[in-house]
Amino acid sequence: MTGSIPSYYSQEVHGPFQTFELGNFVLESGARLRNAQLAYATFGELSPARDNAILFPSWYSGSNKILELAYLGSGRALDPARYFIILVNQLGNGLSSSPSNTPSPFNAARFPTVSVGDDVRAQHRLLTEKFGIEQLQLVLGGSMGAQITYEWAVSQPQFVRRAAPIAGTARATPHNRLLVETFIEAITSDPAWDGGWYEASASVHRGLRRHARLFAASGFTPALFNHAGWAGLGFTTTDDFLIGFVENHFLAQDPNNLIALARKWQSADVSRHANGDLAAALARIQARTAVIAIEEDGFFPFDDIVAEQTLIARSELHRISSRWGHLALFGTDAGYNASIDRILLDLLAQS
């Protein structure tokens, strides 16, 4: 991979990670990614029978690193002593092939449209060609990672023994698409965005900061702000938290990468595997499925998640309450973390 790579998307910040060469990878849109790459990190050992693998794709604006820090560990449900855990970076996230690391002329604003279907096909190649895996014990993911989890379970039903979509849906709703459109417009309305042809990511900082505040306003719950729930992280005021935690998270990232991910988010829809019939698409799922919803979620509302769960045969609904709302995914809420571990341990114990 050539071109100038912002230091944020580096081994120093997100590593160690490896890359898998996809070669010329044709996308759902028909466009072709040249020298496409998937970045991933593995933990634990693949068993000789290759039957202990867990796949965990990244979410919007995240990488393998936050998944490792928030979900993996000795004695936890995702224990590398027991499982071979593959944390894979989405196309567009800055580590796998993305607007920011693809050479000209397909870089930046010319990076092609990518879909969750593209991610699943690329990840399937990584699993089969690199590791010889033919079935996963579990696919799980949060938010956009849940969209990818559903796409796996619907498009590769025999490959996925268990699935745990967390705080996400199989098909983006009209409201969800509107919400994401407001995120996109927060960035693209910055004159420095310049149609995606900015000189440096840092010059779009006003748009990134606006995006961060929009993200915070519905990603966390009102109660988190109104009861200073951020104090435990060491922040001193609402603004100290918004700037030091949320703006800081996005300021390091490439605007074109975020837009590529956001467009992918909006387009997620497993029903395209069944001519637009969502129930028929979800009926394809063979995995034992733990559908996990955060009750206060402002991005993927509880009701929307339940509406899909009732259409999945071998599924169970799990509710977690958190003042951190959707962004409890980040692992900042010990109660949420404990609930996730309990749900995943139960799921993994079932056949």
Next chain:
Amino acid sequence: MTGSIPSYYSQEVHGPFQTFELGNFVLESGARLRNAQLAYATFGELSPARDNAILFPSWYSGSNKILELAYLGSGRALDPARYFIILVNQLGNGLSSSPSNTPSPFNAARFPTVSVGDDVRAQHRLLTEKFGIEQLQLVLGGSMGAQITYEWAVSQPQFVRRAAPIAGTARATPHNRLLVETFIEAITSDPAWDGGWYEASASVHRGLRRHARLFAASGFTPALFNHAGWAGLGFTTTDDFLIGFVENHFLAQDPNNLIALARKWQSADVSRHANGDLAAALARIQARTAVIAIEEDGFFPFDDIVAEQTLIARSELHRISSRWGHLALFGTDAGYNASIDRILLDLLAQS
């Protein structure tokens, strides 16, 4: 009042309304509004004893006209055959003194900061000097109108016999202030905003459209979008509704007016009457108070409203559920309208 008045803020669109001259009106900030005016509309007849008056201040981006259309009528709780109903426009809304109708040099970006306390003092003068009213049967209002209602009940406890704050709080919460800041930034990030010195409101249309979509994303519920709840109004797609209803509502308005109102919204806080002690401030209320919350409200969450209601002695909590969320206030939901009438009829029947 001189200066160029956009045709939207006219008798043709919002009338008939009258104006009350406040003269030189000193604001809480210390600034002075010269030739200040309150625009208002009345319905019904003031009784000889002047004891049948109801005051209903406008909300953010609204005027007397929407209050009339959505809440008044023969056989309804607010029946002009029985009550003298005064619908009063907030300072900054484009009909009362506002950035858009104040002559230079105090116009546009130089219009001084106004507060809900200023509104109540101005409205008190209208009631006492123009009509000789010394007590109101009821003050009610929705959203920012609820903020003004609380300010009335706390700052003029003997003047307010009954109060009905709908979908609003007495003190803006940290989350609420963040949400409103995202509305403000949607407008002020438009290069055409130019620090408030745009040539014409229409040139800021991109910012106004972004503001409208943000407003819609949390003002209505996800369910309204996901189940095409807008279809009953004759719209055909999500975008048809967003453009035809929400963008259309804001495109007609003056950006400086909206910013003046939004800043007022953020600063609402009755606790300044009790040295920052919210409980002590709310304990000043003597009115019988019907606190009305919309369960799905994304602007003023149910929990925040309940937290204040429990601090008000003669209060009762009423919950209304609506797919229209906060913006059920507009009167688009027949179920909401019927609930409001029932609650207000009960309240007005009590001593």
